[in-house]
Amino acid sequence: MELYFLDVLKKAKNLLAFSGGVDSVAMFFSLQKAGIEFDIAIVNYGTRDTCDEESDYAQSLCQTYNKKCFIFKAPAIRSNFESQARRIRYDFFEDVIAKNGYDNLILAHHLNDKLEWFLMQLTKGSGLNTILGFQAIEQREGYQIIRPFINTTKMEIYKYCSNYKFYEDSTNTDNGYKRNKFRHFYANDLIEKYAKGITKSFEYLEEEKKLLYEDSEVFYLGKIAYFQKSFLHQNLYQIDKIMKKMGYVLSASQRGEISKRNFSCEIAGRYIIDNNKNYIFVSKIYTHDLILPKKFKDIARKNAIPKRIRMEIYSHMQSENIPFNDMNYYLEGKFIQSSRHCQ
Incomplete structure (x- = not known):
């Protein structure tokens, strides 16, 4: 054999x-x-x-x-x-x-x-x-x-x-x-x-x-994966790859739902997908005994951090002792630089 x-x-x-x-x-x-x-x-x-x-x-x-x-x-x-x-x-x-x-x-x-x-x-x-x-x-x-x-x-x-x-x-x-x-x-x-x-x-x-889909670079902020937006099928391809690494295989109906919800939804009650102008984020849903401070909410809102992943980001910053009042942390370019450092 x-x-x-x-x-x-x-x-x-x-x-x-x-x-x-x-x-x-x-x-x-x-x-x-x-x-x-x-x-x-x-x-x-x-x-x-x-x-x-x-x-x-x-x-x-x-x-x-x-x-x-x-x-x-x-x-x-x-x-x-x-x-x-x-x-x-x-x-x-x-x-x-x-x-x-x-x-x-x-x-x-x-x-x-x-x-x-x-x-x-x-x-x-x-x-x-x-x-x-x-x-x-x-x-x-x-x-x-x-x-x-x-x-x-x-x-x-x-x-x-x-x-x-x-x-x-x-x-x-x-x-x-x-x-x-x-x-x-x-x-x-x-x-x-x-x-x-x-x-x-x-x-x-x-x-x-391999010619049709590109393996775009995936960044990590703690356990949150994210990548730069592209066209529809490329985005779905990247999400599919990331979620497989996380141990979950998307169904055809779930891919359709992700597209229908414009890349902002929960999958199987266990995963979060969300996006802003430039990036799509994928994360498992974790249980946190935390309350988001108003100051963090204001910073996240001003810098277009998607609502669904704010708790995951805040939890990571707390565990790493990263000061969330550092505005530059969320600015374009700084976000990727910091995430690479945290891989």
Whole structure:
């Protein structure tokens, strides 16, 4: 089984997102045979009869191959299962990564997954950056996501795992899930017949995306990211990249809402997006036991600091002992200079 980015993985501390399914089992043994050091993390959602058995299987593999196994028992999910499960999963992975100093999170996404996403976003009326959402390597806040199977087909994975134990998720055959419909009615047949051409098309599209979108410089004031305004799609591209680093993937409807609200809104009750004449700001929402002084409000208002991020800026200045009555701090040019210093 061919793996991509072995040179990156060999130099780093790696965590494999494991499920007990065919994809993650194939990834486990492929990495093992390639001599890559890694540990595994698994979420037990408790939604199937075999969930506990899958967690036990993960533990037994780690005992056999001398690896650490991190297991999280998820709370019951009452609604929006896919989105809630994803949030729970990534919160758990990021907690493990932060506490144990992992550099990379390895995901077993493959070519079929990439095409499914592409087709689903295509039918929603999404732009190029959205429909190419599955990147081989993605930079997140404090770690990288790496997908070594990005050009491997599901059929190749099944063939590789013919002699290994794995579990089939019964929900994968339920066409009540939109992703399954695209998988069973479109993506699988297309990959089976045209895998090489599809792989090459994705490569061309990725190169063309680089020509269309620029990676503008992103500045930081504490944990607030901001960048200079550009045209609509470039702004959305930058916001998407920043939020992915923060651990959140925007939906097509959320991108539409950001545009509709003229880059001044909250996302999922967890993130702030706001702007002034020159910059767009992106920040997580933090809980503060602070009251904004009138003098700070006056300074912020005079210097067009967006209302939604004033508390985050004030909190940062307090923690860094930066005097907010220094008017030059907020003036054009000084704001960037100070932010660079605070990275």
